[in-house]
Amino acid sequence: xxxxxxxxxxxxxxxxxxxxxxxxxxxxxxxxxYTAGSPDSKLAVLLVSDVYGFEAPNLRKLxxxxxxxxxxxxVPDFFHGDPLVPxxxxxxxxxxxxxxxxxxxxxxPIVQALxxxxxxxxxxxxxxxxAKVVAELAKSDxxxxxxxxxxxxxxxxxxxxxKAPLAVLGAENDHISPxxxxxxxxxxxxxxxxxxxxxxxxxxxxxxxxxxxxVNDEAAVKxxxxxxxxxxxxxxxxxx
Numbered sequence: 001x002x003x004x005x006x007x008x009x010x011x012x013x014x015x016x017x018x019x020x021x022x023x024x025x026x027x028x029x030x031x032x033x034y035t036a037g038s039p040d041s042k043l044a045v046l047l048v049s050d051v052y053g054f055e056a057p058n059l060r061k062l063x064x065x066x067x068x069x070x071x072x073x074x075v076p077d078f079f080h081g082d083p084l085v086p087x088x089x090x091x092x093x094x095x096x097x098x099x100x101x102x103x104x105x106x107x108x109p110i111v112q113a114l115x116x117x118x119x120x121x122x123x124x125x126x127x128x129x130x131a132k133v134v135a136e137l138a139k140s141d142x143x144x145x146x147x148x149x150x151x152x153x154x155x156x157x158x159x160x161x162x163k164a165p166l167a168v169l170g171a172e173n174d175h176i177s178p179x180x181x182x183x184x185x186x187x188x189x190x191x192x193x194x195x196x197x198x199x200x201x202x203x204x205x206x207x208x209x210x211x212x213x214x215v216n217d218e219a220a221v222k223x224x225x226x227x228x229x230x231x232x233x234x235x236x237x238x239x240x
Contacts, residue, residue, distance in 0.1 A: 011212040020060030025077075029110035034060055034075040037067030042120040043239045046110065046143070047075045048103065048130030050152075050211065051091065053083030058211045059127070062228060069232050071239070072119065076110055078103045078133070100132035100153055107133055111142045121239040125231055127211055128152045128176075138164040145238035147231045149210045151177045159188045166197035167234040169227050173206040202227060 017025070025032050034054050045066050049059055054075045063073040084094050107124075114122055123145040126134030131151030135158040138146035146164045148154060150171050159166075166189065170182040179201050186199035202209070202223065210227045213220040 011208060016057050017055050021064050028074060028076065029113035031106060031110065032077040034063060035073065036063045037072040039072055039117065041070060041072040042118065043070065044072045044074065044114045044119045044122045045235055046107065046122060046124040047073060048078065048107070048124060048126040048133045049075065050128035050130060050208065051084040053077060053079045056211060058213065062211060065228060066232060069236065071235065074110065074114065078106055100129060103133040104136040107137055108142065123235045123239050125149065126151070128208060135162060138162040138166060145235055147234055149227060149231065150174060150207045156184050156188065159185045162195065165238050166195065167230060168199040169210070169230055170199065170201045171205045171207050171209055172201055172203045176207050200230060
């Protein structure tokens with residue numbers, strides 16, 4: 001457990017409320033949210049962050065990339081200005097105040113707000129902590145496609161209940177959702193003929209690699225971008 005928790009906290013980003021090239025931070029469905037892309041788009045993607053929240057520069061950069069593909073992207077502040085600061089509070093204590101169930105409940109009004117603006121199809125991608133929120137959304141008819149990137153807290157039972165087409169992008173070196181667990185996910189997805197989905201385990205990378213990478217490390221950037229490509233392809237396939 002200790003190694004899992006430490007891996008969840010590794011490579012913390014330097015948070016910057018001014019990062020990203022997208023739109024301004026606005027209120028949506030009761031939460032502040034970073035948005036990117038044209039609000040006139042009929043297709044939206046909800047990005048649910050890891051424990052470091054919506055001001056992480058690499059996450060906002062990813063939102064901008066998804067927006068360039070034609071989606072209106074929303075990255076909500078599910079932590080209400082209180083992302084994890086590992087040197088100040090243990091993650092176990094922090095999680096008591098920022099549970100994924102609360103995140104799911106707060107995601108529902110955001111989904112509804114998007115639909116109220118004329119959005120016709122919504123996808124959701126969750127990173128680490130956010131993957132569990134996306135799992136809950138994907139059990140309903142609220143979203144049309146789901147992507148989990150190096151998930152945390154997602155269980156076999158969650159995968160059994162998911163309705164939305166699902167892509168799971170996992171890491172070879174992941175103590176939180178190790179390859180053995182991801183292969184169980186894959187077996188369940190394969191056995192459910194009514195559910196389109198897949199699991200891909202990326203070699204040589206660790207938990208958090210898609211957003212908590214060093215921008216000066218060429219190999220790390222390349223690995224992250226490969227995962228981003230898979231995510232975009234999934235949304236392009238199912239959001240139309």
